[in-house]
Every structure is written in C-alpha cells, then in structure tokens.
Amino acid sequence: MKIEKIEVFAVRFPLKVPFVVSYHRYEDMPSVIVKLTSACGHVGYGEAVADEHVTGESLESTISIIHRLLGPQLIGENPMHMERIHDVMDRSIRDVPAAKAALDIACHDLVGKKLGLPVYDLIGGRYHDAFPVTHVLSIGDPDAMAEEAKQQLDAGYTSIKMKVGVDVASDVARVAAVRRAVGPDVPIRVDVNQGWENAGKTLQAMQQLIPYALDWIEQPVRADDFEGMAEVKAKSVVPIMIDEGVRGMPEMRRLTLMQAAHKVNIKLMKCGGIYPAKKLVHIAEMSGIECQIGSMVESSIASSAGFHVAFSSKIVRSVELTGPLRFAQDVGNLQYDLPFIRLNEQPGLGIEVDEAVLEQLATARYEVTG
Structure with a gap:
C-alpha cells in the first residue's frame, strides 16, 4: 500500500460561543484537514490545529509545510510503516508537531480502513x-x-x-x-x-x-x-x-x-x-x-x-x-x-467525514500528487 495523493484543506470551524483562555479569545477555530488517498483507493483523514502560543505554528505555516514539504516527502510511502513515516518527517523539518500530527492521524485512519480494524x-x-x-x-x-x-x-x-x-x-x-x-x-x-x-x-x-x-x-x-x-x-x-x-x-x-x-x-x-x-x-x-x-x-x-x-x-x-x-x-x-x-468498532477512526461540509467550510484547498 502506497500513499498516492494528499489533499489539504484550510477550514474555520464556527463555535457556538467564543472560547476564552488566558492567552487568547477564539471567535472560531482555524484547522487544517488532510485527506490521504492510497494507490488502492483507501482514504484516511487527519487534522492539524496549530497554536502559535503552544506549538509555535499557525494555520498558514501548517498548510505550507504539509503542501510544500512534508506531503511531497510522503508520496509513495507505505502508511503502515509509522516509524519510517515519522523519521521521514523529522528528517525533513524540526518540530512542527501539529503538521506532522495531521499526516500521522490520516495514515492511521487509512491503515485501519484497509485492514478493517479500529485504530485502537x-x-x-x-x-x-x-x-x-x-x-x-x-x-x-x-x-x-x-x-x-x-x-x-x-x-x-x-x-x-x-x-x-x-x-x-x-x-x-x-x-x-x-x-x-x-x-x-x-x-x-x-x-x-x-x-x-x-x-x-x-x-x-x-x-x-x-x-x-x-x-x-x-x-x-x-x-x-x-x-x-x-x-x-x-x-x-x-x-x-x-x-x-x-x-x-x-x-x-x-x-x-x-x-x-x-x-x-x-x-x-x-x-x-x-x-x-x-x-x-x-x-x-x-x-x-x-x-x-x-x-x-x-x-x-x-x-x-x-x-x-x-x-x-x-x-x-x-x-x-x-x-x-x-x-x-x-x-x-x-x-x-x-x-x-464510548467508541464504536468501525475501522479507522470510526467516523464518517461529510465532504460536502468540508468543502463548505474550506477557505482554501491544495493538492499533492506523485
């Protein structure tokens, strides 16, 4: 199994009410959604929520790093080989944990669906x-x-x-x-x-x-x-x-x-x-x-x-x-x-992603192919 295509979506999730912590007030929640597609047609989803105050990343930097650096490095890699996936990412760039998390989560979701097993x-x-x-x-x-x-x-x-x-x-x-x-x-x-x-x-x-x-x-x-x-x-x-x-x-x-x-x-x-x-x-x-x-x-x-x-x-x-x-x-x-x-027993992350809603909430979309 090989990663064939990576799609990246910039999204802003609307909040029911603003969320206030000691260092920031959030009117909505910016997020980066990643969609991996394997050569055999399986799909996995991941997500990065960057926080300048915690991980040192922003929405814009996370999109750029996945689209221009990490994504191209992972095209052709086997998503089952998680130790290698992380080694490839770590050799490409230091830190940026949210960007790496999005790709890691998507790999786990994809592999779980391929094997018919929940991620746990x-x-x-x-x-x-x-x-x-x-x-x-x-x-x-x-x-x-x-x-x-x-x-x-x-x-x-x-x-x-x-x-x-x-x-x-x-x-x-x-x-x-x-x-x-x-x-x-x-x-x-x-x-x-x-x-x-x-x-x-x-x-x-x-x-x-x-x-x-x-x-x-x-x-x-x-x-x-x-x-x-x-x-x-x-x-x-x-x-x-x-x-x-x-x-x-x-x-x-x-x-x-x-x-x-x-x-x-x-x-x-x-x-x-x-x-x-x-x-x-x-x-x-x-x-x-x-x-x-x-x-x-x-x-x-x-x-x-x-x-x-x-x-x-x-x-x-x-x-x-x-x-x-x-x-x-x-x-x-x-x-x-x-x-x-309580988690279900569905394969991968155990959730369904509504692509129509994803397209609706997306403010930008990028694609990485082999």
Missing part, C-alpha cells in the same frame, strides 16, 4: 470501555461561569474544568463562585494555561483555593519553568498537571527525571500524532505519572484520534476532547453519550 486495535487494543466527559468553562465573569456550570450539570455533565489565568484574585473569585453553584461533591479541575507565570503567584493562589477541594491544577507556571512546577508540586496538597510544558520526548524525559508534576496532559497536536503520543504514554507509565489525553479544540477527526490513544492506554485516567461539542458545524460525526464517550 492497531496501537494496543481497547482497554477502557468509556470515559466521563468534562465540561470546560472558558474565562468569564464569576457569576456567568457559575451559571454555565449549573446548566451543564443539568445537561448531563458530571465534572467541570475551569479556564483561569487572568490574575490570582479574580481567578479565586471564579473558582469560589463555581464551587458555590455546583455544591461540594462535583469534581472541579482548574487550568491556568501558564497565566500565573511563576511558583510564587501559584502558591499564593493555591493557598487561597484550598477550601474549594479541587481535583487538580493544570500548568500554572510558564511552560519551560520545570523548576517552578517542581516547587509547586513539593509544596501543594493539590495534584499538579503539566500541559504546555510537555510537547515531545525531550520534555517528557525532563518531566520524568525531575518528577515535576503528578499528571501530564498529552496532546496529539503537541507531540506529532498518535504514534508519538503512545510513546509518551509509555514513558509516563514507567515513571508512575498519570496521563490525560487533551486537545486544542479539534473537530471529530483529531478528537477521535485522541480518544483511540486514550481508550488503548491503561495509564490514561481522564480525557478532554470536547471540541466537537463546541462547534456549530463539524465535518465528522463523532458521537458522545453524555456524560460519557
């Missing part, structure tokens, strides 16, 4: 039967966040994740408001997205947050401040999760050597796709660090890919792949069964 059976087999889905609150007024939390619990969610990272005082007020609204028993996780910057501010915030019984606090300090993460972990009674700080192998190795966090949020867009994500999961497991599979607010395509990694990995204890639930329109049909997600 290609990477270890299904371990989990279901995962609870957490509703994510973007940054807003404390009362508005509290009201949204109550509404989402009524809709079926059983846990809440809060985006914070504006400043310590207002963030504590947000957490307090949500805790009052949902009661003492609903799990609450807090994601700072580096917004508290350093260990000093983070420890100040965590002292004030003790009464609110948080499940964990995610990436409170700057991404490269492993020493700050380690200090916070050593002085905190609340588990600490690292996210932006771990992209690929070098950062995961540093995390395991320093034991700088209790948990790690692995994202396919940060590490380069399904194949490297599984490698990171294995490294974390060897060091006793629990894993979450997260996302960059992706469509059904990349969200499904993340779920296949999660469902096939024992050490993955939580997921955060709710992009399709935020979109007013999606190209795929990933199905949620709130408050859970």
Whole structure:
C-alpha cells in the first residue's frame, strides 16, 4: 500500500460561543484537514490545529509545510510503516508537531480502513470501555461561569474544568463562585494555561483555593519553568498537571527525571500524532505519572484520534476532547453519550467525514500528487 495523493484543506470551524483562555479569545477555530488517498483507493483523514502560543505554528505555516514539504516527502510511502513515516518527517523539518500530527492521524485512519480494524486495535487494543466527559468553562465573569456550570450539570455533565489565568484574585473569585453553584461533591479541575507565570503567584493562589477541594491544577507556571512546577508540586496538597510544558520526548524525559508534576496532559497536536503520543504514554507509565489525553479544540477527526490513544492506554485516567461539542458545524460525526464517550468498532477512526461540509467550510484547498 502506497500513499498516492494528499489533499489539504484550510477550514474555520464556527463555535457556538467564543472560547476564552488566558492567552487568547477564539471567535472560531482555524484547522487544517488532510485527506490521504492510497494507490488502492483507501482514504484516511487527519487534522492539524496549530497554536502559535503552544506549538509555535499557525494555520498558514501548517498548510505550507504539509503542501510544500512534508506531503511531497510522503508520496509513495507505505502508511503502515509509522516509524519510517515519522523519521521521514523529522528528517525533513524540526518540530512542527501539529503538521506532522495531521499526516500521522490520516495514515492511521487509512491503515485501519484497509485492514478493517479500529485504530485502537492497531496501537494496543481497547482497554477502557468509556470515559466521563468534562465540561470546560472558558474565562468569564464569576457569576456567568457559575451559571454555565449549573446548566451543564443539568445537561448531563458530571465534572467541570475551569479556564483561569487572568490574575490570582479574580481567578479565586471564579473558582469560589463555581464551587458555590455546583455544591461540594462535583469534581472541579482548574487550568491556568501558564497565566500565573511563576511558583510564587501559584502558591499564593493555591493557598487561597484550598477550601474549594479541587481535583487538580493544570500548568500554572510558564511552560519551560520545570523548576517552578517542581516547587509547586513539593509544596501543594493539590495534584499538579503539566500541559504546555510537555510537547515531545525531550520534555517528557525532563518531566520524568525531575518528577515535576503528578499528571501530564498529552496532546496529539503537541507531540506529532498518535504514534508519538503512545510513546509518551509509555514513558509516563514507567515513571508512575498519570496521563490525560487533551486537545486544542479539534473537530471529530483529531478528537477521535485522541480518544483511540486514550481508550488503548491503561495509564490514561481522564480525557478532554470536547471540541466537537463546541462547534456549530463539524465535518465528522463523532458521537458522545453524555456524560460519557464510548467508541464504536468501525475501522479507522470510526467516523464518517461529510465532504460536502468540508468543502463548505474550506477557505482554501491544495493538492499533492506523485
């Protein structure tokens, strides 16, 4: 089996409401969809959601790299040979993990369809039967966040994740408001997205947050401040999760050597796709660090890919792949069964891509052929 053609689509997914994190406000979600076609006629889909603040990529750079560099390198390659696929990409260009993730995901989807197997059976087999889905609150007024939390619990969610990272005082007020609204028993996780910057501010915030019984606090300090993460972990009674700080192998190795966090949020867009994500999961497991599979607010395509990694990995204890639930329109049909997600047994990613919707949402299209 050989890759014969690669098509690249620039897409902007409409959001039901804007999504606000500490470093940006998203009115819609830019994405790059990749379609691989093999010489025998099988098709696989992949996706890249670039983020200048996390992966150092943009929509435009990702399209150019896939169209002009990585795509031509993969024409004629066998998508089953994932170690070689990644070696070819890594030799062509350093970093650009979201661009590589799009091609990696598409290869897995294509191979799964060729063999008649779901992707999770290609990477270890299904371990989990279901995962609870957490509703994510973007940054807003404390009362508005509290009201949204109550509404989402009524809709079926059983846990809440809060985006914070504006400043310590207002963030504590947000957490307090949500805790009052949902009661003492609903799990609450807090994601700072580096917004508290350093260990000093983070420890100040965590002292004030003790009464609110948080499940964990995610990436409170700057991404490269492993020493700050380690200090916070050593002085905190609340588990600490690292996210932006771990992209690929070098950062995961540093995390395991320093034991700088209790948990790690692995994202396919940060590490380069399904194949490297599984490698990171294995490294974390060897060091006793629990894993979450997260996302960059992706469509059904990349969200499904993340779920296949999660469902096939024992050490993955939580997921955060709710992009399709935020979109007013999606190209795929990933199905949620709130408050859970359960994967089907269909081959590949297990979703159908509506090409009419893809053409409708696409703002540009490019083609790579052999």
